[in-house]
Amino acid sequence: MERNAACVIAKHDVHDWLAHILDRREIIAPTRAANGDEIFARITSPGEVLWTFENPLGPLKQFLLPQTEPLAHFKTVDGHVAVEAARIPAERVLFNVRSCDATGLAFLRQMYARDLPDDTVERRAAALTVVTLACTMPCPLGFCPCTDAGPFLRKDYDLQLTDIGTALHVEVGTDKGRALLDLSPHLFRPADEEASARRTTAEQTALASFGDETCHFASAMRRISTHRVAEGLWEAMSPWCLECGACTHLCPTCYCFSVSDAPATDGCSTRCRLWDSCQYSAFTMEASGHNPRHASRERIKRRFHHKVSAQYFRRDGRVGCVGCGRCVKACMGTTDMPTVVAAIRHGTWDGGRIHA
Amino acid sequence: MHLRGDGEGFLCVEPSESHPVSEGRLCARGWAASDATRWSERLLTPQVREGGALRPASWNEALGVAVQALTSLRREGRPLGVLGSGRATNESNFLAVTLARSALGTGHVDAGLRDGYQALLPPRLRTSELASPDTDFRRLEQTDVVVLVEGDVATTHPRVAMAILRVLRRGGHLITLGRRRTKLSRVASVSLAMHDEARRPILHALRCTVIDTMRGTYAVAAGAAPSALERAAALMAPARRAAFVLAPFDADTAVLQATAAEVTRFADDLVASGAGAPLMLPLPIRANTRGALDMGAVPDALPGRFPLDDAGARDRLRTLWGGEPCFTTGRPAAEMLGAVSGLVVVADDPLSFDAWPSRAAAQLAALTSLVVLDSYATPTARAAHVVLPIAAFGEEEGTLTNLEGRVQRWRPCVDPPPNVRPAWLVLSDLLHGLGARFAPRTLEAVEQGIRTAVPSIDAMRNEAPVPETDAPARDAAPRWLLRRDGMFDWADDALVTASPILRRDAASARRLYPNGVVMMNADDAGSLGVREGWRVRLHSSMGEADVPVTLRDELERGVLMVPFAHRDRLAAVSGAAAAIEVSVTCV
Numbered sequence: 001m002e003r004n005a006a007c008v009i010a011k012h013d014v015h016d017w018l019a020h021i022l023d024r025r026e027i028i029a030p031t032r033a034a035n036g037d038e039i040f041a042r043i044t045s046p047g048e049v050l051w052t053f054e055n056p057l058g059p060l061k062q063f064l065l066p067q068t069e070p071l072a073h074f075k076t077v078d079g080h081v082a083v084e085a086a087r088i089p090a091e092r093v094l095f096n097v098r099s100c101d102a103t104g105l106a107f108l109r110q111m112y113a114r115d116l117p118d119d120t121v122e123r124r125a126a127a128l129t130v131v132t133l134a135c136t137m138p139c140p141l142g143f144c145p146c147t148d149a150g151p152f153l154r155k156d157y158d159l160q161l162t163d164i165g166t167a168l169h170v171e172v173g174t175d176k177g178r179a180l181l182d183l184s185p186h187l188f189r190p191a192d193e194e195a196s197a198r199r200t201t202a203e204q205t206a207l208a209s210f211g212d213e214t215c216h217f218a219s220a221m222r223r224i225s226t227h228r229v230a231e232g233l234w235e236a237m238s239p240w241c242l243e244c245g246a247c248t249h250l251c252p253t254c255y256c257f258s259v260s261d262a263p264a265t266d267g268c269s270t271r272c273r274l275w276d277s278c279q280y281s282a283f284t285m286e287a288s289g290h291n292p293r294h295a296s297r298e299r300i301k302r303r304f305h306h307k308v309s310a311q312y313f314r315r316d317g318r319v320g321c322v323g324c325g326r327c328v329k330a331c332m333g334t335t336d337m338p339t340v341v342a343a344i345r346h347g348t349w350d351g352g353r354i355h356a
Numbered sequence: 357m358h359l360r361g362d363g364e365g366f367l368c369v370e371p372s373e374s375h376p377v378s379e380g381r382l383c384a385r386g387w388a389a390s391d392a393t394r395w396s397e398r399l400l401t402p403q404v405r406e407g408g409a410l411r412p413a414s415w416n417e418a419l420g421v422a423v424q425a426l427t428s429l430r431r432e433g434r435p436l437g438v439l440g441s442g443r444a445t446n447e448s449n450f451l452a453v454t455l456a457r458s459a460l461g462t463g464h465v466d467a468g469l470r471d472g473y474q475a476l477l478p479p480r481l482r483t484s485e486l487a488s489p490d491t492d493f494r495r496l497e498q499t500d501v502v503v504l505v506e507g508d509v510a511t512t513h514p515r516v517a518m519a520i521l522r523v524l525r526r527g528g529h530l531i532t533l534g535r536r537r538t539k540l541s542r543v544a545s546v547s548l549a550m551h552d553e554a555r556r557p558i559l560h561a562l563r564c565t566v567i568d569t570m571r572g573t574y575a576v577a578a579g580a581a582p583s584a585l586e587r588a589a590a591l592m593a594p595a596r597r598a599a600f601v602l603a604p605f606d607a608d609t610a611v612l613q614a615t616a617a618e619v620t621r622f623a624d625d626l627v628a629s630g631a632g633a634p635l636m637l638p639l640p641i642r643a644n645t646r647g648a649l650d651m652g653a654v655p656d657a658l659p660g661r662f663p664l665d666d667a668g669a670r671d672r673l674r675t676l677w678g679g680e681p682c683f684t685t686g687r688p689a690a691e692m693l694g695a696v697s698g699l700v701v702v703a704d705d706p707l708s709f710d711a712w713p714s715r716a717a718a719q720l721a722a723l724t725s726l727v728v729l730d731s732y733a734t735p736t737a738r739a740a741h742v743v744l745p746i747a748a749f750g751e752e753e754g755t756l757t758n759l760e761g762r763v764q765r766w767r768p769c770v771d772p773p774p775n776v777r778p779a780w781l782v783l784s785d786l787l788h789g790l791g792a793r794f795a796p797r798t799l800e801a802v803e804q805g806i807r808t809a810v811p812s813i814d815a816m817r818n819e820a821p822v823p824e825t826d827a828p829a830r831d832a833a834p835r836w837l838l839r840r841d842g843m844f845d846w847a848d849d850a851l852v853t854a855s856p857i858l859r860r861d862a863a864s865a866r867r868l869y870p871n872g873v874v875m876m877n878a879d880d881a882g883s884l885g886v887r888e889g890w891r892v893r894l895h896s897s898m899g900e901a902d903v904p905v906t907l908r909d910e911l912e913r914g915v916l917m918v919p920f921a922h923r924d925r926l927a928a929v930s931g932a933a934a935a936i937e938v939s940v941t942c943v
Contacts, residue, residue: 033358033372034767035372035374035375036374037358037372037373037374038373039358039370057370057371057373057380058358058370058371062360062368066367066368067367067368067369067390068367068368068390068391068394069367238539239510239539239540239542239543240521240543242383242510242514242517242518242521242539243384243510243511244381244382244383244384244386244387244514245384245387246371246381246382246387249387258856258857260395260856262394262395263395263396263397263398265398265400265773270394272394274391274856274857275857276857277384277857280384280857280858280861281861282857282860282861282864285860285861285864289864289865289867289868296539329373329380330371330380330381330382331381332381332383332514332515332517332518332521333517333518333521334521334525351521351524351525351543352525353524353525353526353527
């Protein structure tokens with residue numbers, strides 16, 4: 001069998017495979033919290049993993065770029081300051097990751113590897129193995145086909161699983177993924193023609209299920225990049241943003257951060273990286289007190305210029321959105337990605353009103 | 357909300373999709389909840405004051421010093437007080453009330469910022485109605501017209517703002533009454549100033565116009581453009597159901613009470629005119645203000661909001677607490693600091709909300725004994741004689757009561773620091789040291805005690821009515837009114853001060869104006885010949901001060917607004933008054 005050829009595993013063998021992985025690695029997977037929410041969390045037994053779920057609202061990026069990330073500890077010893085790098089978690093498997101989130105993780109890695117590579121992110125990324133579960137049905141608010149981030153992936157995964165009935169079709173993306181199969185080689189067999197055909201059918205069915213709905217990024221990008229968005233549009237939508245920061249905190253591709261030193265306890269201080277939000281008023285405040293984006297409309301404008309303009313598309317190779325739909329679900333107002341993109345295209349803002 | 361922690365501590369929060377109120381949303385302060393355990397200056401060990409300075413002590417020593425001081429003061433017959441908090445759990449507030457009325461024999465018990473919430477409760481809106489679905493956000497979202505009396509609800513109460521935006525998305529209407537231009541006033545169908553040109557409350561005029569329109573006794577003159585009041589009336593008259601949302605927009609509780617009373621009259625008139633009963637939604641400042649009130653952290657009621665003379669409530673408390681508890685009316689928080697010799701403060705910082713913090717600081721310094729239970733080194737904790745460090749958010753279990761009346765349970769995601777204890781346990785230790793019979797050793801026992809004292813939410817309907825008062829009449833409009841902005845500075849909220857991200861804005865503003873600032877309408881500034889940052893001299897009956905101005909288009913004319921954070925800088929002109937007439941001259 002070709003080393004990275006696709007293979008299949010019977011569904012009744014999956015628990016054994018997960019048990020073998022659990023013996024050696026930590027597994028983060030969608031599971032059910034005490035209150036019934038579906039969340040990504042560390043599992044302790046194979047039975048805790050969810051196989052039918054909507055993508056959890058909590059972003060997977062916290063396992064690559066935590067909301068609060070200790071970077072280094074400082075301690076004064078004998079008059080000298082000793083610096084110790086923060087602990088990076090041992091090898092982790094992110095299991096049953098949705099395609100949009102895997103794309104988001106790849107986007108963040110790319111971002112933090114550019115210019116001055118970030119060692120902490122690189123080390124965290126190196127310790128992660130990403131096993132995706134291809135989406136055979138669209139999630140209610142997702143629009144990943146518009147952002148080339150799903151429902152099936154061509155890259156950005158270590159293993160891609162597809163539900164093909166009584167078995168899972170497994171595509172190997174990297175050696176890290178192959179290593180997970182090597183933990184239980186007896187459970188996998190090469191994918192035959194029927195299995196491959198079922199996988200292809202599943203992808204076509206999933207894509208067709210999205211219908212004709214699309215987010216029209218290209219149209220919005222043309223308008224933004226050719227300065228055809230009236231300033232009044234941003235002004236009109238700004239009261240509908242309550243500046244909670246959820247869109248940036250939950251977005252798989254938002255990477256802005258701030259760095260702050262936590263107060264010392266026991267003589268040890270910790271330098272941390274924290275998620276920041278371009279929608280917070282002090283995000284661009286300067287030391288003089290001047291704030292170039294004091295008004296909410298300026299901050300919203302900046303966010304969508306960054307997400308959708310051709311300038312960043314050329315640099316990043318994609319729009320700054322993976323179509324996961326989290327901003328639609330979490331926005332306290334209505335300034336989520338699809339609503340704003342529609343407003344940019346139409347040149348009018350109606351507050352996301354529900355029209356009968 | 358899900359809290360995540362690991363060996364590095366409490367690191368992350370996530371919204372809960374299934375929560376019936378938040379529905380997967382968090383406001384900025386919610387997102388910053390994990391910061392409080394790391395970036396605030398934590399209290400990590402008990403401390404006692406010795407030789408004018410605080411020094412570390414063991415738990416036994418610190419509790420012993422506190423118990424001895426409180427016992428001595430009680431024996432000498434000197435007044436004692438206890439401050440609960442809307443930042444503390446129901447269990448801690450209940451034990452704080454137990455400490456006051458049972459162990460210390462005092463009626464001086466309250467919770468900071470409680471009075472601002474209670475003043476907003478319409479007189480006839482009793483607890484049982486508060487617990488009804490009327491205060492459910494989903495019901496609010498189904499209304500046709502929302503009348504919002506606000507400070508800036510999008511900033512202070514984003515979940516409420518979200519519900520109002522949903523009303524607009526469905527095609528409903530919003531009428532705002534306020535003193536500045538806010539996000540919600542910008543999307544409102546009609547935005548009204550709080551007062552007309554003669555400084556008469558506009559709410560009264562709105563009520564008269566709406567009711568007269570509904571009764572057909574008033575109509576817009578033919579050919580005339582309708583006024584803002586007439587447009588508002590045209591929206592409200594045909595509405596099947598309206599909602600009144602009342603935010604603590606003023607620092608003066610009498611003004612809040614008058615507004616609540618006017619809203620009640622408005623509601624009565626709507627019903628009498630054939631409309632559906634409107635929803636009422638008064639908003640508290642602190643997350644658990646309602647819980648503190650329900651647990652009895654109020655000087656004129658017992659747990660369950662029973663009147664002090666309610667025989668059944670008294671009997672239940674005698675059975676639970678033993679002996680004869682104190683059933684007398686005490687002083688509210690605003691008066692307590694200057695009226696007692698010994699004070700126990702649970703999870704709060706009175707200096708952050710007192711109208712005159714420098715005076716309050718002097719009053720704290722004059723106390724014979726100040727015992728502070730807190731997670732953070734607040735100014736009040738620094739002034740204490742005994743500091744007892746308690747667990748922070750995410751470190752202890754307990755319940756909170758949200759403004760819908762839902763009792764929510766919080767579970768810890770990380771352990772508290774090694775020498776830090778849950779607040780309820782520390783209060784229980786104090787009760788035990790003071791010889792109280794009810795000194796529960798488990799959280800379950802505390803909750804059983806609450807169930808004994810407050811048998812059911814249905815029984816919590818005997819709230820003492822808020823007296824109706826009218827807004828003070830004014831014969832003539834003063835030239836300038838210097839007004840304190842609100843009842844609390846959200847930059848002093850623990851979730852903001854502890855967040856490196858959220859505190860930047862306020863910190864920069866305070867650095868820019870270290871000696872205070874007043875906000876002035878830009879047109880007023882133009883007529884005075886004053887520009888941004890220039891200084892003006894304010895003169896009142898109390899004194900005068902020079903202060904820079906910052907210009908705001910959204911302010912009503914003739915009003916100078918003092919940001920709550922700068923209130924002490926203007927104390928020479930305003931004292932502790934919420935509003936005062938002043939003259940203004942250029943410097």
